[in-house]
Amino acid sequence: MAEPPILLSAEGISKSFLGFRALEGVDLHIRAGEVHALLGENGAGKSTLIKVLTGVHQPDSGTIRLNGEQISVRDAQQAQKLGIGTVYQEVNLLPNLSVAENLYIGRQPMRFGLINRREMDKNARALLAQYDIDIDVSADLASYSVAVQQLIAIARAVDISGKILILDEPTASLDRHEVEVLFTVIRRLKARGLGIVFITHFLDQVYAVSDRVTVLRNGKLAGTSLCVDLPKLDLVSLMLGRTLAEATHGSRRQETGPVHREISFKGFGLGRSVAPFDLEIGRGEVVGVAGLLGSGRTETAKLLFGIDIADSGTASIDGKPVKIGSPRDAIKLGFGLCPEDRKTDGIIGDLSVRENIALALQARRGWFNRMRQSEQRALADRFVKALDIRTSDIEKPVKFLSGGNQQKVILARWLATEPRFLILDEPTRGIDVGAHAEIIQLINRLCDDGMALLVISSEIEEIVAYSTRVRVLRDREHQGELTGASIDTGTIMRTIAADSARIEA
Amino acid sequence: MNTRLLPFYATLFIGVLAYVICVIQFPGMFSTRVAGNLLTDNAFLGIAAVGMTFVILSGGIDLSVGSVIAFTGVLLAVLINWNGVHPLLAFAIALTLTTLFGAAMGLIIHYLDVPAFIVTLAGMFLARGLCFVMTTDSVPINHEFYTLLQSLYWRMPGGGRLTFVGGLMVATFAVGILIAHFTKFGSYIYAIGGNRASAELMGVPVARTTVGIYALSGFLSGLAGIVFSLYTSAGYSLAAVGVELDTIAAVVIGGTLLTGGVGLVAGTFIGVIIQGIIQTYIVFDGTLSSWWTKIVVGILLFAFIALQRILVWLSTRKASALGAH
Numbered sequence: 001m002a003e004p005p006i007l008l009s010a011e012g013i014s015k016s017f018l019g020f021r022a023l024e025g026v027d028l029h030i031r032a033g034e035v036h037a038l039l040g041e042n043g044a045g046k047s048t049l050i051k052v053l054t055g056v057h058q059p060d061s062g063t064i065r066l067n068g069e070q071i072s073v074r075d076a077q078q079a080q081k082l083g084i085g086t087v088y089q090e091v092n093l094l095p096n097l098s099v100a101e102n103l104y105i106g107r108q109p110m111r112f113g114l115i116n117r118r119e120m121d122k123n124a125r126a127l128l129a130q131y132d133i134d135i136d137v138s139a140d141l142a143s144y145s146v147a148v149q150q151l152i153a154i155a156r157a158v159d160i161s162g163k164i165l166i167l168d169e170p171t172a173s174l175d176r177h178e179v180e181v182l183f184t185v186i187r188r189l190k191a192r193g194l195g196i197v198f199i200t201h202f203l204d205q206v207y208a209v210s211d212r213v214t215v216l217r218n219g220k221l222a223g224t225s226l227c228v229d230l231p232k233l234d235l236v237s238l239m240l241g242r243t244l245a246e247a248t249h250g251s252r253r254q255e256t257g258p259v260h261r262e263i264s265f266k267g268f269g270l271g272r273s274v275a276p277f278d279l280e281i282g283r284g285e286v287v288g289v290a291g292l293l294g295s296g297r298t299e300t301a302k303l304l305f306g307i308d309i310a311d312s313g314t315a316s317i318d319g320k321p322v323k324i325g326s327p328r329d330a331i332k333l334g335f336g337l338c339p340e341d342r343k344t345d346g347i348i349g350d351l352s353v354r355e356n357i358a359l360a361l362q363a364r365r366g367w368f369n370r371m372r373q374s375e376q377r378a379l380a381d382r383f384v385k386a387l388d389i390r391t392s393d394i395e396k397p398v399k400f401l402s403g404g405n406q407q408k409v410i411l412a413r414w415l416a417t418e419p420r421f422l423i424l425d426e427p428t429r430g431i432d433v434g435a436h437a438e439i440i441q442l443i444n445r446l447c448d449d450g451m452a453l454l455v456i457s458s459e460i461e462e463i464v465a466y467s468t469r470v471r472v473l474r475d476r477e478h479q480g481e482l483t484g485a486s487i488d489t490g491t492i493m494r495t496i497a498a499d500s501a502r503i504e505a
Numbered sequence: 506m507n508t509r510l511l512p513f514y515a516t517l518f519i520g521v522l523a524y525v526i527c528v529i530q531f532p533g534m535f536s537t538r539v540a541g542n543l544l545t546d547n548a549f550l551g552i553a554a555v556g557m558t559f560v561i562l563s564g565g566i567d568l569s570v571g572s573v574i575a576f577t578g579v580l581l582a583v584l585i586n587w588n589g590v591h592p593l594l595a596f597a598i599a600l601t602l603t604t605l606f607g608a609a610m611g612l613i614i615h616y617l618d619v620p621a622f623i624v625t626l627a628g629m630f631l632a633r634g635l636c637f638v639m640t641t642d643s644v645p646i647n648h649e650f651y652t653l654l655q656s657l658y659w660r661m662p663g664g665g666r667l668t669f670v671g672g673l674m675v676a677t678f679a680v681g682i683l684i685a686h687f688t689k690f691g692s693y694i695y696a697i698g699g700n701r702a703s704a705e706l707m708g709v710p711v712a713r714t715t716v717g718i719y720a721l722s723g724f725l726s727g728l729a730g731i732v733f734s735l736y737t738s739a740g741y742s743l744a745a746v747g748v749e750l751d752t753i754a755a756v757v758i759g760g761t762l763l764t765g766g767v768g769l770v771a772g773t774f775i776g777v778i779i780q781g782i783i784q785t786y787i788v789f790d791g792t793l794s795s796w797w798t799k800i801v802v803g804i805l806l807f808a809f810i811a812l813q814r815i816l817v818w819l820s821t822r823k824a825s826a827l828g829a830h
Contacts, residue, residue, distance in 0.1 A: 076705075076706055076708070077708045080708065088706075092700075092702075092703040092706045092707070093703060093707070094695075094696050094699040094700055094703055094704065094707070094766075095699060095700075096509070096695060096698070096699035096766040096767050097692070097695055097696060097699060101692055101695075102707075105689075105692055105693075105696055105707055105708075105709065106689065106692075106693075106707070106708050106709060106710075108689060108692065114683065114687040114688065115686075115687045115688060115689065115692070117686075117687070140509060
């Protein structure tokens with residue numbers, strides 16, 4: 001069978017932000033009538049690539065061709081006109097306008113210089129009928145479910161653009177039935193000859209609907225292949241950047257022998273966020289959490305720290321039941337959390353290193369028991385030395401520090417409160433190699449000092465290096481725990497890739 | 506039923522209820538004379554409130570309205586009385602200036618990304634200051650064309666008079682409704698008020714629309730200033746102080762969400778009329794202080810803001826229920 005013609009091709013795309021290389025020589029070829037899955041962990045460059053294709057960012061180098069002709073996309077509107085439509089994860093429509101207005105804003109049918117609303121509604125009904133959607137198009141968009149809104153967004157994008165459809169994690173907030181409906185629509189559009197880019201974290205969905213898959217890792221092309229030629233385990237290898245052959249035992253931690261696990265969670269879980277799980281952890285333990293993005297890793301951390309409140313299960317410390325209803329409760333119990341996205345959830349960029357470090361301790365003391373400047377300075381100085389935070393001055397705003405040093409500032413913030421249980425969500429993401437090794441050393445040191453740590457990471461070798469036990473998550477479920485000699489990259493990857501029952505096509 | 510229209514229906518209900526109560530107590534209020542006076546007395550407020558409705562629908566605010574009305578009045582008086590300019594030409598000059606003034610504020614709000622509150626606050630001081638630069642006196646306007654416009658009216662059945670300015674207000678509301686629901690510009694205003702970032706991604710010309718909204722508000726403030734000067738036959742730099750707040754009150758009581766995106770121009774009309782009815786009631790009563798208007802308007806505002814919060818709360822609950830099914 002002949003390969004279908006290439007509709008859109010991007011070659012050698014590179015893009016840097018402030019010296020950080022987000023994309024490096026990436027190629028992507030979208031063929032007509034094909035669903036092309038784009039995969040990669042957070043920060044792999046998926047969204048940057050999409051933004052380059054849709055004109056939100058301009059590439060530093062590389063060419064984009066549409067039907068063989070070189071194009072340069074200035075902005076989202078131009079991309080739409082050229083035929084590249086995008087539907088984002090968070091539906092980017094207007095909930096306060098009617099369905100018909102959302103479909104036709106800016107191109108409403110006019111009569112005598114005024115909008116012909118009847119004609120607009122008629123067109124909208126006809127357009128949605130192609131997708132088997134029969135709804136009141138004059139009602140507000142907000143009165144429909146996210147799934148219907150998503151289909152409306154797709155209908156709009158296809159109607160305006162009609163050549164390339166980019167779906168950025170469209171299934172993230174849909175349930176199983178809604179995903180099926182979406183897939184039916186995707187297959188139908190594929191049959192109409194559209195080139196579809198499908199971004200997702202769910203591997204089963206990739207195999208259910210895609211023809212071809214491209215994997216990005218650290219801003220580079222990790223591989224591209226027809227789905228039928230790529231077993232799931234190989235796909236996971238591509239995403240995580242390790243092959244089984246390379247899997248070595250590395251420098252695994254020595255076993256610590258039986259420990260008293262004083263912090264215990266039983267049947268902890270929350271609705272669609274994470275299935276109930278048990279977790280026990282004690283002094284001097286590092287529990288590594290492995291799993292792909294969207295597997296429930298961060299959700300687990302949020303649950304343990306009281307950001308999301310568990311709807312099932314109990315927590316206890318030293319056998320006494322405790323309530324974790326908010327991060328304040330968790331902090332009072334001696335918990336700490338370094339969040340995944342330090343820019344939005346962790347550091348306060350405009351505050352100084354000193355202020356950022358003192359924040360959690362001050363919060364725990366209460367606002368009426370203010371820390372004196374000298375006390376704050378002593379605290380900051382101590383941690384700057386202890387963690388080797390490289391800053392010219394502890395009064396420097398944190399936003400001017402490098403990623404690794406920012407991460408250390410957040411760590412210092414929580415270490416200052418002397419937590420008994422510290423949760424680190426992706427502590428090594430987006431920091432350079434040197435800082436990476438230091439953070440891992442620090443995790444080992446804290447563990448030796450008798451702290452209990454839960455560390456979430458996409459870097460499997462890293463997890464192997466510091467964990468005493470490893471949790472593997474898949475499809476928002478804790479799949480099992482590896483201990484002792486069974487902790488190795490091969491076992492972890494096999495557990496991640498294991499087939500699941502989710503959405504079989 | 507669409508829950509977003511609930512505030513509008515609530516306003517309509519309160520408006521009718523207020524009128525019925527008035528009529529029961531003072532049967533004389535049930536006449537086209539009173540209705541005509543309601544329109545005439547609130548004409549400038551209503552016209553300015555149409556502009557304010559668009560501004561608030563887009564998620565902004567315009568605090569310069571009262572000052573621009575005063576500025577227009579003083580400018581007209583100075584042009585007509587001291588410089589012998591024909592009123593029609595003076596009107597054209599005033600409307601051009603106020604429209605440009607509004608457009609300039611819109612440009613600053615959009616391109617410098619300064620909150621509308623601050624920019625229009627500056628505009629408020631600027632316009633008021635310009636009044637004093639022209640004159641600090643109250644300047645009467647004596648011109649036969651003014652007398653002609655003031656004497657124009659259509660005699661309604663029942664003897665009420667729909668004056669020129671009253672008719673102008675009704676026409677302004679009619680055009681406002683047309684703009685809101687039957688032009689692309691109107692749909693862009695709702696879009697920007699709903700979610701600016703999404704609107705931009707959907708291809709709404711946000712810059713052009715923002716400038717247009719404040720230019721329209723400036724134009725309508727100028728028109729309100731003309732009506733105010735016809736109503737008072739004078740220009741005075743301390744006139745119309747705080748009118749912007751009355752218009753905001755009318756818009757909010759009319760069911761428009763202060764956060765933007767939801768509301769009706771027709772609602773604002775009822776908001777204006779409710780304020781007028783309260784004033785008329787006080788006049789009929791004869792013993793009440795006119796400050797009671799402010800007290801009742803204050804209570805209504807609280808009630809409507811509470812109602813809006815409840816509706817927003819209900820709709821988010823509904824949305825999460827939809828998401829979880």
